[in-house]
Amino acid sequence: MWRWLRSREGRGRxxxxxxAGARWALWCEAAESGGPADADALLRRLLALPAQGEPYExxxxxxxxxAAPPxxxxxxxxxxxxxxxxxxxxGDVLGLLLRSFAPDGRVREAAVTALAARGGPAAAAGLALRSADWVEPVRARATAALLARSAPDEVAAAVRVLLRLAGRRRTGALLTDYRGLLCRPPYRxxxxxxxxxxxxxxxxFGLALALEVGEYACGELLSTALHDHDQECRTLCAQRLLDxxxxxxxxxxxARDAAVREIAVAALPLDVPAxxxxxxxxxxARTVRATARWMLYGRGEPPSAVYRRQIARAGRTTPARHLAGLAAGLGECGDAGDVPVLMRLLDRRRPAPAAVRRAAVHAVGRLAPRAELVSLLGPLARDSDPGVAREVFTAFAARAAGGIPPEIRWLGSVRPEPAVRRAAARL
Incomplete structure (x- = not known):
């Protein structure tokens, strides 16, 4: 009977x-993303917690x-x-952390002294915050206590706050000093x-430092460059791997990331076969195409010739994404003589995939003489794909706004797709 009562009491607690955890998480989220009044409300709730109340609160x-953002x-x-x-x-960490916010410098200094004797990420974050204090004794105590910590969770909590304080003059070279500490073996x-x-x-910050001290193997670098969710981390690891x-x-x-592919193209040898x-x-990605063209320009080979050959060789089995990229690339480096090559991709008797038609229309809009734009692209204003029609009206607005027949203007205004109507309205 007593065991059952204790079990029920434990489940209730x-x-x-x-x-309580869900409630405080919601309040912290509101204070972090809201205005000053939300932060004031959270602070009042924290200060209203009784020292001898329910410990779980x-x-x-x-x-x-x-757990909240720093x-x-x-x-x-x-x-x-x-x-x-x-x-x-x-006198717990929460009370000391709140007292470290006090307007009175003596109260903050006493709170920092007590936090220095406590462990955990919350205490480390509080010390990092006070390392930018406007009172020098408070700042000195917090800095000295912070530099003595090496536990992984405490270092991470401190660095999160220090990075947000990096622009403040009072922090001095603390982040640089912390960076130097992390390079030492006890902090690995x-x-x-x-x-x-x-x-x-x-x-x-941590990844860049780990790469600097050589803490990553090639396999880890490749995996991070290909699969990491953060673009800056992917590019850092890709560049280090290629070095x-x-x-x-x-x-x-x-790689899925265009920035990584761009780095990879730039790292290819200059004599790489075309x-x-x-x-x-x-x-x-346009940046990847531009980097590849730069490789050819650097050795005197015109990339437009490669584009023409590849488009001529394309058949029914050519992937639409590849053919669309060829059309877009030719539009970026070709000339008016390439318009017939691109118009073959817009032949309505053998309709190409929508992605190819969009790229071809965009390229024709860039390369075709102004006087021929309407005759070349006007029939495509009725295209079933709204992306193709949008590219048509965008090209007209950019280069042929003065010579558009009224029926084409009207056609753009009655298309059901908002993006097409907006492009037509620019005429």
Whole structure:
């Protein structure tokens, strides 16, 4: 009987703790993304927590603050100075963290001294915030305590805040000093944790530092360059990988990220055969195509000739994305003599895929003489694909706005697609 009652009581406390955690997470989110009044409201709720109340309330509040974006601490610090906050209750980390926001410098200094003796990411974040304090003794105590911490979770919490304070004059060279510490062997575990942190700026900071000290193998670099969710991390690892092994450029050409593919094309040897440049020349990203063309220009080969040959060789089995890239590339480097080549892709007797027609219309709009634009592209204003029609009216607006027949203008105004009507309205 007693065991059953204790079990039921435990389940009740667990549900109450979960409810408190959700409530504080919601309040922290509102304060972080809202206005000053939301930050003031959160600060009042934190200060209203009794020191001897339900422990799960204070634990939930501290956990929500630790999990929130680091900008929230900066907002609470400003709110405390703005409202003249009374001193917080409690000798735990939450109470000390709140007292470190106090307008009175002596209260902040005492809170920093106490936080220096406490562990955990919340204490480290509070010390990092006070390392930019406007009172020198507070700033010195916080900086000294911060530089003595090496636990991975504490280092990550401190770096998240320090990166947001990097533009402040009072922080001095603290971030540089912290960076130097992380390069030392006792901090390598913290550096590895920082390189996979969920906070974007902290993760990029840690990854760049890990690459600098040589903590990544080629396999890890390749995997990160191909699959990481952060573009800056992908490009950092791609560049480092190619510095170590230029032969990996072929693997990086298969990346989903256009910036990585661009880096890979630039890393190819200057004497790379033109056949290996066909895929980059027809890439779906304009920057990748431009880099591949630069490779050919650099050795005196006109890329337009490659585009013409590849379009002439295209057949029914040619992927639409590849053919669309060829058409777009030819439009970027060709001349008026290439218009017939592109118009073959717009033959209504053998309609090409919509992506190919869109690219071909865009290229014709760039290359065709102004006097011929309407006769070449006018019939395509009725195309079933709205993207093709939008490209037609965009080309007319850019280069032939004065000579558009009224029936084509009317056709653009009655198309059901808003994007096409907006393009036609520019005429």
């Amino acid at each position: 667990g549900a109450a703790a979960a409810e 204070r634990d939930a509040a501290l956990a929500a603050l630790s 900008r929230l601490l900066l907002r609470l610090d400003r709110a405390a100075r703005r409202t003249g906050t009374p001193q917080a209750a409690g 575990r913290a550096l590895h944790a920082l390189a996979v942190d969920q906070d974007g700026p902290a993760r990029r 170590l092994d230029p032969g990996q450029a072929a693997r990086l050409l298969q 056949t290996r440049l066909v895929a980059p020349l027809a890439d779906r």
